[in-house]
Amino acid sequence: MTQAVSRQRPGSLRLRLLAGTLVWIAVSIILAGWGLGDLFRSHVQAQFQAELTTHLDQLTAQLTLTDDGRVQLAQPLSDPRLERPYSGLYWQVDTLDAADPRPGVLRSRSLWDHVLAAPAASPVDGEIHRQRIAGPEGKGLGVIERSVRIDDPGGGPARRLRLVVAADESLMEGPVSRFRGVLWLALGGLGAGLVVAALVQVFVGLAPLRSLRVALGKVRSGDTQRLEGAFPAEITPLIDEFNSVLAHKAEVVERARTQAGNLAHALKTPLSVLANAAHAAPPDDPLAPLVIDQVAAARRQVDYHLSRARAAATARLPGARCPLGPVVDGLVRTMQRIHAERRLSLVVAPMDGVPDFRGETQDLQEMLGNLLDNACKWAGERVEVRARADGAELSVTIDDDGAGLAPAQRAAVLQRGVRADEQVPGTGLGLAIVDDLARLYGGSVCLDASPLGGVRATLTLPAVRRQES
Amino acid sequence: MRILVVEDEPTLQAQLATALTAASHAVDCAGNGVDGHYMGESGAYDAVVLDLGLPGLDGISVLRKWRAAGRNMPVLILTARDGWHEKVAGIDAGADDYLTKPFHMEELLARLRALIRRAGGHASAELACGPLVVDTRNGRATVDGQALSLTGHEYRVLAYLIHHRDEVISRADLVEHIYAQDFDRDSNTVEVFIARLRKKLPPGLIETVRGLGYRLTTPP
Numbered sequence A: 001m002t003q004a005v006s007r008q009r010p011g012s013l014r015l016r017l018l019a020g021t022l023v024w025i026a027v028s029i030i031l032a033g034w035g036l037g038d039l040f041r042s043h044v045q046a047q048f049q050a051e052l053t054t055h056l057d058q059l060t061a062q063l064t065l066t067d068d069g070r071v072q073l074a075q076p077l078s079d080p081r082l083e084r085p086y087s088g089l090y091w092q093v094d095t096l097d098a099a100d101p102r103p104g105v106l107r108s109r110s111l112w113d114h115v116l117a118a119p120a121a122s123p124v125d126g127e128i129h130r131q132r133i134a135g136p137e138g139k140g141l142g143v144i145e146r147s148v149r150i151d152d153p154g155g156g157p158a159r160r161l162r163l164v165v166a167a168d169e170s171l172m173e174g175p176v177s178r179f180r181g182v183l184w185l186a187l188g189g190l191g192a193g194l195v196v197a198a199l200v201q202v203f204v205g206l207a208p209l210r211s212l213r214v215a216l217g218k219v220r221s222g223d224t225q226r227l228e229g230a231f232p233a234e235i236t237p238l239i240d241e242f243n244s245v246l247a248h249k250a251e252v253v254e255r256a257r258t259q260a261g262n263l264a265h266a267l268k269t270p271l272s273v274l275a276n277a278a279h280a281a282p283p284d285d286p287l288a289p290l291v292i293d294q295v296a297a298a299r300r301q302v303d304y305h306l307s308r309a310r311a312a313a314t315a316r317l318p319g320a321r322c323p324l325g326p327v328v329d330g331l332v333r334t335m336q337r338i339h340a341e342r343r344l345s346l347v348v349a350p351m352d353g354v355p356d357f358r359g360e361t362q363d364l365q366e367m368l369g370n371l372l373d374n375a376c377k378w379a380g381e382r383v384e385v386r387a388r389a390d391g392a393e394l395s396v397t398i399d400d401d402g403a404g405l406a407p408a409q410r411a412a413v414l415q416r417g418v419r420a421d422e423q424v425p426g427t428g429l430g431l432a433i434v435d436d437l438a439r440l441y442g443g444s445v446c447l448d449a450s451p452l453g454g455v456r457a458t459l460t461l462p463a464v465r466r467q468e469s
Numbered sequence B: 001m002r003i004l005v006v007e008d009e010p011t012l013q014a015q016l017a018t019a020l021t022a023a024s025h026a027v028d029c030a031g032n033g034v035d036g037h038y039m040g041e042s043g044a045y046d047a048v049v050l051d052l053g054l055p056g057l058d059g060i061s062v063l064r065k066w067r068a069a070g071r072n073m074p075v076l077i078l079t080a081r082d083g084w085h086e087k088v089a090g091i092d093a094g095a096d097d098y099l100t101k102p103f104h105m106e107e108l109l110a111r112l113r114a115l116i117r118r119a120g121g122h123a124s125a126e127l128a129c130g131p132l133v134v135d136t137r138n139g140r141a142t143v144d145g146q147a148l149s150l151t152g153h154e155y156r157v158l159a160y161l162i163h164h165r166d167e168v169i170s171r172a173d174l175v176e177h178i179y180a181q182d183f184d185r186d187s188n189t190v191e192v193f194i195a196r197l198r199k200k201l202p203p204g205l206i207e208t209v210r211g212l213g214y215r216l217t218t219p220p
Helices: A002-008 A012-062 A170-205 A207-221 A236-280 A287-314 A324-338 A361-378 A407-413 A416-420 A429-440 B010-022 B033-042 B059-068 B084-093 B105-119 B152-163 B171-178 B187-200
Strands: A063-065 A071-073 A089-095 A102-107 A128-134 A140-150 A159-168 A345-348 A382-390 A393-400 A444-449 A455-464 B002-006 B026-030 B047-051 B075-079 B097-100 B126-129 B132-135 B140-143 B206-209 B213-216
Touching: A012 A063, A012 A089, A012 A128, A012 A140, A012 A159, A012 A170, A063 A140, A063 A159, A071 A102, A159 A170, A170 A207, A236 A287, A236 B010, A236 B105, A287 A429, A324 A345, A324 A361, A324 A382, A324 A393, A324 B084, A324 B097, A361 A382, A361 A393, A361 A429, A361 A455, A361 B084, A382 A455, A407 A444, A429 A444, A429 A455, B002 B010, B002 B033, B002 B171, B010 B026, B010 B105, B026 B033, B033 B059, B047 B059, B047 B105, B059 B075, B059 B084, B075 B084, B075 B105, B084 B097, B097 B105, B126 B152, B132 B152, B152 B171, B152 B187, B152 B213, B171 B187, B171 B213, B187 B206
Parallel strands: A345 A382, B002 B026, B002 B047, B047 B075, B075 B097
Antiparallel strands: A063 A071, A089 A102, A089 A159, A128 A140, A140 A159, A382 A393, A393 A455, A444 A455, B126 B132, B132 B140, B206 B213
16 A cells, blocks of 8 residues: 555655755746846946046046137047047047037047947036947947037137047946856856755655665565664654554554463363263253254354454564474474374475565464364375465465365365354364465465375465575 | 373363263372472373463473473373464473363363373274283273173273283382372282282283282283
């Protein structure tokens, strides 16, 4: 059940943690990249503007009118870029005289023969205006301009001039885009590092859960009786709780067995007394046959239900396993003793490499004991026991050289109704118990003809692979 | 044969004692494990019927102690717990057979007979010595097919001797095995039984080994 669920959603906890972390890393990095890029851009822009303003102030300071009314610079401006054609930094002076407005009366050498086409606004004197226009070679220029009024030293009317300083915007965009490139590269590296860190954290952090799964697997396979290993403080309570549940279950099973045994003892001793008294009664006592019949019926019922109760309590106990060899040996010793009269030869094939039975020792004893006892009862002189691994199961065959059973009888002896009518004590019920127990463990028992001539009983049970240690 | 019954349920104990006595056995009873262990270790019994669920000391422990002390009389276990693990544990502790409660008294008697016979190395229920045949199943003795009429004690003496055919049996041994513990024993009565048996049996069958005891053997 749990296996199926975990197969449907493999590592869902891990995926969840990873997805959450990755989304968070991605969002943080995008926000950081955008914010930092924008901050840098506005910083560079402010510097750009400040530089243009400085050039404009310088231009304003150097601007004079000659006596004949021409506009000229007292000194050339200091920035060498202004001398280099199309360097990207330009200035220009326009006259705004109402009668004769002429743009570009004076220009930086860098403009060469280009005249900046400043918009024909008429700004208030002294105010700085910023705008963008197209410059030489069609490049976008950032422009600042200022209008000034200069008195004519020759005594003419005051002249209105517009001073324009422009710079190629690529001067500003270059550093910004270079910064952006470096920034995204750095952030990308940071993001990759964070993803790796998150992966490591998730795998390391969830490692105890993996070892918990391994420990659980060992309990299921019967290698250990409880969850073992050092676990972090967060899941230790869970482990302790689970172990105490396991211990409690084992204890309950043990108690159920003991109580079943006690009940058997408590019921059967009085039944013995009754039966013996009835047998010893005078032959004409009408009560005697009734008591004998009823005692036999009660005995069958007690046997049947006690073994069922015992089996039901144990079959699903996790962590139970038991090796086949010792159980078979003990039973063979017992059979040889109790069937000593028959002088049977009981042959057990070597059990090396046969996996362990996944279940309780007592249940295995019960199943094999009944089958062996049956074989010994009906055998002529030979009984053979063989066990082998059969995939995830183990199968035990018990052959006898007795008279055997007709095919119809084989099916019948495994059925409950036939057993209930059985009058011979100690027979019939045994096979029913084997059948019940085997089914509880998900195994089976079947009867066939044996090559020895009698019955071959094949018991198939779940197995645990034996550890190579 | 002298049998020890260790069973804590008084009625069942009484029934067992009655049935065993009726089958010509001398019977001692113990009602708990401690007494049972003591009696089994100190007395000479030809077989023991041992209940496993005993107060004081459980049957398996009693049996283990006996075997550890070298007591090797046949032991038939009576148990209400019919799981195979109980049976295996019982057999491994040294039991010779087991019987699950409730049981048929006839079956118990038959199993005991078989155990006693096997302990003496006899394969058949009919023990023979020359013309004498003792059928342990029904307690009858015949000489050349003619039934002998024997009292209970005479049969016990004869049965013990024929189970130990060709062995010298001391008078003390015979006393141990034909009387229950609390019986007023007198070894002189053994001589009386032997004398009576000799009259009923062909001459020479019971031999007196001077100073040692008696021997049942085929006359030369």
